[in-house]
Amino acid sequence: MNYYLAVDIGASSGRHILGWKEDGKICVKELYRFPNGVTEHEGSLTWDIAALFSHVKHGIDEALANYPGIVSLSIDTWGVDYVLMKGDSEVLPCYAYRDTRTEKVIPEVHAKIPFEELYRRTGIQFQPFNTIYQLYADKKAGRLDGVSDFLMMPEYLLYKLCGEKSHEYTNATTGGMINAQTGKFDADIIRTLGLPEKLFCELQQPGTKIGTYKGVACVLCATHDTASAVEGIPMDGDEIYISSGTWSLLGVKNPKPITTTESMKANYTNEGGVNYIRYLKNIMGMWLINRLRDELCPGKNFGDIVSEAENDSFNYTVDANDKIFMAPESMKSAFDAKLPEKPKTSAGYFRCAYRSLALTYKKAVEDIENSTGRKYHSIYIVGGGAKNNFLNSLTEQATGKKVIALPIEATALGNLKIQMEAR
Numbered sequence: 001m002n003y004y005l006a007v008d009i010g011a012s013s014g015r016h017i018l019g020w021k022e023d024g025k026i027c028v029k030e031l032y033r034f035p036n037g038v039t040e041h042e043g044s045l046t047w048d049i050a051a052l053f054s055h056v057k058h059g060i061d062e063a064l065a066n067y068p069g070i071v072s073l074s075i076d077t078w079g080v081d082y083v084l085m086k087g088d089s090e091v092l093p094c095y096a097y098r099d100t101r102t103e104k105v106i107p108e109v110h111a112k113i114p115f116e117e118l119y120r121r122t123g124i125q126f127q128p129f130n131t132i133y134q135l136y137a138d139k140k141a142g143r144l145d146g147v148s149d150f151l152m153m154p155e156y157l158l159y160k161l162c163g164e165k166s167h168e169y170t171n172a173t174t175g176g177m178i179n180a181q182t183g184k185f186d187a188d189i190i191r192t193l194g195l196p197e198k199l200f201c202e203l204q205q206p207g208t209k210i211g212t213y214k215g216v217a218c219v220l221c222a223t224h225d226t227a228s229a230v231e232g233i234p235m236d237g238d239e240i241y242i243s244s245g246t247w248s249l250l251g252v253k254n255p256k257p258i259t260t261t262e263s264m265k266a267n268y269t270n271e272g273g274v275n276y277i278r279y280l281k282n283i284m285g286m287w288l289i290n291r292l293r294d295e296l297c298p299g300k301n302f303g304d305i306v307s308e309a310e311n312d313s314f315n316y317t318v319d320a321n322d323k324i325f326m327a328p329e330s331m332k333s334a335f336d337a338k339l340p341e342k343p344k345t346s347a348g349y350f351r352c353a354y355r356s357l358a359l360t361y362k363k364a365v366e367d368i369e370n371s372t373g374r375k376y377h378s379i380y381i382v383g384g385g386a387k388n389n390f391l392n393s394l395t396e397q398a399t400g401k402k403v404i405a406l407p408i409e410a411t412a413l414g415n416l417k418i419q420m421e422a423r
Contacts, residue, residue, distance in 0.1 A: 005031075005063050005073040005216075006415035007056055008225065009154075011246045012037055012290070014052075016059035017409060018067060019416035026416055028409055031066075032059035038096040045099040045327070047153075049083060049090065053160050060161070064214060072419045073161075073213065074221035075154040076228045076411060078246075079174030079271075080131050083156040084138065085149040085165075097129035098327045105137045112192050116264065121189065123180035123257040123270030124173070127282065128326075131175025136193055150199050154223035162211030162218040169203040170227035173272035178203075180257040180270050180277075206274050207422040219422045221415040222274055229382060231274055231414030233406065239378040240365060240401065243410065244385025246287045248357065250364045251280025258371050266367040274418070279372070281364045284320045286385055288353045291331035296346040305350050310390045314348030316340060320360040358394035365399050378402045382410035 004019045016032040034055040038045040056075065064070060084091035095101060106128060110118075115126055124130065131152075138144050151159055152171045159165050172178055172185070177200070179186040185200040204210070206222040222228045229243040230253065243249040254277045257270035271278040293300060318338040328334040335349055336342050343349050361379075369375055379401045385391060386405040396403040 001069050003067045003070045004416050004419045005060065005070050006221070006412040006419070007059065007073065007075040007157075008228075008409070008412045008415060009036060009052070009056075009075065009077040010225065011078055014055060014059075015409075015412070016063055017412040017416070018063060018070075019412070019420075021420065026413055026420070028412060028416070030409075031063050034059065038098060041093045044093065044101060045096040046093040047081065047096050049094045049156070053157055056157050057161070060213070064216065070216050072209070072217040072219045072422065074219045074223070074415050074419050075157050076221055076223050076225045076415050077153040077157075079152070079171055079224045079226070080127075080129055080134070082131060082134070082150045082152045084143060084147050085151060086146050087148055091143060091147060095134065097134075100128075100327070101137050102128050102133035105140055106133055108140075109133060109136050109193065113189060116261075118176065118189070119264040120259050121179055121186055122176050123259040123263075123277075124176040124178075125267045125269035125282065132177050132189070132193070135195055139193070139195060144196055144199075147196065147199065152223065155220075158210065158218050158220070161213040164211035164218070165201075166208070166210045166220060167201050167203050168208075168220045168223040169205050170222040170272040170274070171224040172203055173270075174224055178272070180259055183272070206418045209422060217422075219419050221418040224271070225411045226280070227271065227273055227278060228414035228418070229411040230278055231417055232408070232410035232412070233380050233382055233414075235380050236378075239380060240368065240376045242361065242379060242381045242383075242385070242395075244285060244381055244383040244388075246285055246290070248283040248285035248361070248385065249280050250283055250361060250368075251278055252368055252372065252376070253277070254279040254372065260371070263371050266371070268367065268371060279368070281367070282321075283357065283360050283364060284325050285357070288320065288325060288331065288357070289350065291328075292335075292346075292349050292353060295330060295332050296349060305347075306354075306388055306390045308345075308347035309350035309354055312343075312345060312347040312351045314343045314345075314351050315355070317352060317356040317359055320353070320356040354388075354391045355394055357391060358398040361395050362398040365401065376401065378404055381405045382408060
């Protein structure tokens with residue numbers, strides 16, 4: 001039996017999932033799960049990359065001890081974040097995307113290259129944490145002095161396993177420096193910002209084998225987790241998808257980028273997929289729910305939270321994508337600041353969050369149909385949020401689309417699928 005191993009890491013947890021084929025279908029088994037999360041370092045939000053790699057390696061070694069027939073492995077993570085390298089040494093700390101260090105440099109970046117021009121070239125939505133702003137903040141802080149490489153998070157972890165440095169296409173596109181037409185780093189952007197050109201190497205496509213770890217091939221899947229998730233969704237035709245996790249990524253597969261002014265104003269992004277463009281919108285997602293839970297009812301069962309929210313009567317909503325919800329000290333206070341009256345119960349806050357998400361999905365669907373000139377009939381929801389029947393029902397009511405909830409490990413399935421098809 002040939003086995004494959006997908007290491008799928010999100011902002012709050014990671015998992016090692018074994019995959020194999022039976023009767024032409026991919027079967028999966030979770031072998032190892034570990035926590036992840038930002039840590040505070042001298043007032044900044046950072047990733048503990050040593051702990052992260054320790055978990056990655058431990059899970060792989062356990063898998064190899066129990067399944068010696070593993071053919072290959074690959075790693076996917078969230079996008080935009082990276083590790084700076086001086087040769088084989090890391091430049092620390094490794095900043096997390098929710099840190100606010102880019103706020104001061106964004107106006108300077110846009111003074112050099114207006115965002116309208118950036119969007120026309122890259123098709124990537126404005127987010128304060130995009131790699132382009134993070135790297136410019138590093139430049140201003142002197143952190144790029146003597147740096148030989150920057151590796152996106154999954155490529156860094158793969159490098160630590162196999163010793164080979166790589167730059168995978170789908171993940172690179174999340175950063176706002178890949179030309180939407182050529183699929184390569186945009187040299188004009190890099191030169192205009194004065195970033196070291198040697199850092200921006202040739203991109204590799206999903207399915208590329210880059211090295212080995214203990215005799216197992218290390219393969220680049222679509223290392224951006226949403227790109228792998230889209231590959232893992234068994235869609236009937238090209239319909240709308242939502243990858244529902246810490247973020248809700250709502251989008252469609254498109255044959256080419258859409259970089260119109262209207263698309264820019266709606267803040268849609270054109271990220272790389274496997275032979276297509278992922279035209280999508282970042283929506284705040286389960287981050288709202290998880291932070292409310294941590295504050296209002298730590299450890300409470302999510303099933304009870306959903307049931308109580310469904311039966312509550314609080315009906316005000318907020319803009320789920322308001323920047324106030326990005327990284328507030330108190331999520332409850334953030335909701336209070338945006339509501340005409342405060343919910344009387346914790347269930348009211350959760351009800352507000354779920355209903356607000358559904359309405360944000362509705363607006364996103366309308367924008368997609370306007371931009372693509374197509375009408376869609378279904379929404380495929382995967383990830384943790386697919387298990388939430390209340391939110392699924394609200395989404396169906398708000399959008400008027402048939403919701404097909406697939407509580408599957410879509411990201412791991414896409415990761416495994418690409419490995420199995422690698423040459």
